Amino acid sequence: MTKRTMASPSGKGRSLKRSTGCRRNVETSRAILEAAAAILQEKGYANFTIEEVARRSGASKSTIYRWWANKMGLLFDCYAGASEKMLVIPDFGDVEREIVFMIRSLWKFWRETPSGRAFRLLIAEAQTDASTVEEWRTRFLPERRKLLRFVLQRAAERGELRRDIDFETVMDIMFGYSWYRLLTGQIDDDVKAATAMVREMVRGIIRKE
Amino acid sequence: MTKRTMASPSGKGRSLKRSTGCRRNVETSRAILEAAAAILQEKGYANFTIEEVARRSGASKSTIYRWWANKMGLLFDCYAGASEKMLVIPDFGDVEREIVFMIRSLWKFWRETPSGRAFRLLIAEAQTDASTVEEWRTRFLPERRKLLRFVLQRAAERGELRRDIDFETVMDIMFGYSWYRLLTGQIDDDVKAATAMVREMVRGIIRKE
Amino acid sequence: MTKRTMASPSGKGRSLKRSTGCRRNVETSRAILEAAAAILQEKGYANFTIEEVARRSGASKSTIYRWWANKMGLLFDCYAGASEKMLVIPDFGDVEREIVFMIRSLWKFWRETPSGRAFRLLIAEAQTDASTVEEWRTRFLPERRKLLRFVLQRAAERGELRRDIDFETVMDIMFGYSWYRLLTGQIDDDVKAATAMVREMVRGIIRKE
Amino acid sequence: MTKRTMASPSGKGRSLKRSTGCRRNVETSRAILEAAAAILQEKGYANFTIEEVARRSGASKSTIYRWWANKMGLLFDCYAGASEKMLVIPDFGDVEREIVFMIRSLWKFWRETPSGRAFRLLIAEAQTDASTVEEWRTRFLPERRKLLRFVLQRAAERGELRRDIDFETVMDIMFGYSWYRLLTGQIDDDVKAATAMVREMVRGIIRKE
């Protein structure tokens, strides 16, 4: 009356994916990332579990843990891989339009791609452990900030910006705005929101007489 | 075979904290919130579990779940209770100084109180499903925005601000900045950072000749 | 963000059943027994819980526990009350037919009445505690055995039975048979089963030449 | 951000009993059954919980639930394992003595071994829902009846029994008798009780002139 009879480990269900010897199987690796992306797409932020990734990718948990340290590592690669292709640098000759464009692109990416959806989870995961936040901040964020910095500096060279602005602070502000909207569930394709933010940033809030 | 004729094999365990009838036991409620805060203080955002709260508070899990729907609800009350006492409205007659002060107060709260420390977990926790984000956005955030809105509107009445600014957008920007710094582990008591942000906001980034 | 606002104990939902002062409210008592019976009827042996009885009867748990020591006590009264009315003594002038009739009546009672259904649970409950078994055996069973003993003795007086039979043992055998069928889920209205048992008992199994 | 670049915040707890790969760990399995038996021995039928078994065996609850569907399944294996060793088939050339011997062995087993003690709980547990009763009746009982059927048939071949007896019914009667005695707390080593039952069965109760 036990639940099942003795398990036979190499039973009926043969897997298609086999070992490729002492080299990493790239097919497996790809399958894992694809499965991870699909789960994020379909089931949302919760329900994203390593076990589910293993089930869907046909990989074993050990293989996943061999190559990624934990859930966050996997999420990270989901996001990193895709964002590079999606985010491009506009060149309109007008910094305001360029930034609005970039914000809308970013939000669209967050909204519409599985990898983008991973991002909020990535932020959440990172909060559980101080060292993870640190590593993430120093290794991941700089990559993302490059694009915006480039656009801002180009605008500065074109003479569009005040001489004395602090680029890093401005970028903190702009990323912060997008993150805040993301984390509070407000990243519809809202042209007004993006434009409004840029306008306030651009003009300053102080009254000049 | 009513009571007096039937053996009663029960009644071994005696509890310390007794029932207060059909009214909620405020002492228990307080013990729970205190335990929750203490755990956050000592063990950090991760390792915060309902079971641990139950163990330390001496309350039972059922009691916690009777009054809070889930972990997030409890975290929320931890935060809300404390933040009301901590965050005050400055009145310096100068909106720049007022905002810098508020930002520094907020960061200090986030850094130095157990409840404040809970906040990043609260954000993370809220990301797990869409309905939580929604509830959080509509019930929790408005409360937090009131203070800043008050300060901005007062400044507007004093004539310090441009006539046409969009208060909500400005608040999104300012909260966004603080959240971003928090979530990327950069909320030291950095006067420069707070001041820099305000300066950029205040002046605008566009060059005016 | 707590689960609900402060409970108001004497809120909207007024109960119909009121206190009857310092006398026991028989209506409440009846409602409890009826609810208990109904639950057994509908939901079966599992799902019979004091809380459910309280819910359905409109009584409070304290009232139930005031009058019955525990779940078993309540089950017991469910059974005892009903069985008296249901089980009658046949008088056919033929002990075989009388016993078959009694068995079928008993099985029918067990099958078709809520109280009867309680019986198997009663047996099960009684097993959890040694003193309960004891009390049950000495206080409850004798009552049930009276009927059968009466029938057997009447048959003996009619000269139908062997002189030296041990009534108590025979009764043990007969009750045992019914219990076994009950506890193994075989108390359909199976005339053959009842008859077969009686035949074996009556004839003996040893070959007589 | 593969494994080697990502901090791994885990790995604090070391366990004593290690995995044996994808094969079932027989040591664990044995430890679970032993713990279960010991608990029955010491704490009786009530107080037998899966959690306690987990605690004492050093196994995790998940492992228990991996191999046994529920409490009943585990109890069952406790009982089945032990009963095979304990219950033997006598061969005295005399069916009366053989049956008395078997009954006394069975009662002794029920009385004196932890697994035997589990049996009444097993019966009780099985009553909680209809499907359990069914499974139990079809999967468990037949195994137990084999021994007795063998003895009866051998006696029949020796010519000791009436030609037309219904073996299944006789077994129902005999098992019923033992169960009834068990469930009503009367399985002392009472030679008289066992003998009396057999005598009544053997001779029949009807008077033959």
Place this chain on the structure above:
DNA sequence: TCGTAATCGAGACGGTACGTCGTGTCTTGCC
């Protein structure tokens, strides 16, 4: 007639077990 004493509902409470799920580690045996 009024106080005392008991009943009753509602439901909070500590406790404990349930059964499920996910984590990250490990082992076996095939490739």
Place this chain on the structure above:
DNA sequence: GGCAAGACACGACGTACCGTCTCGATTACGA
């Protein structure tokens, strides 16, 4: 060595019932 399969300890989850308790309203009876 890579890899699938999957067993394992750990521990949190959220639910359910248990039996005890307190509260405040209600009601009968005796002083």
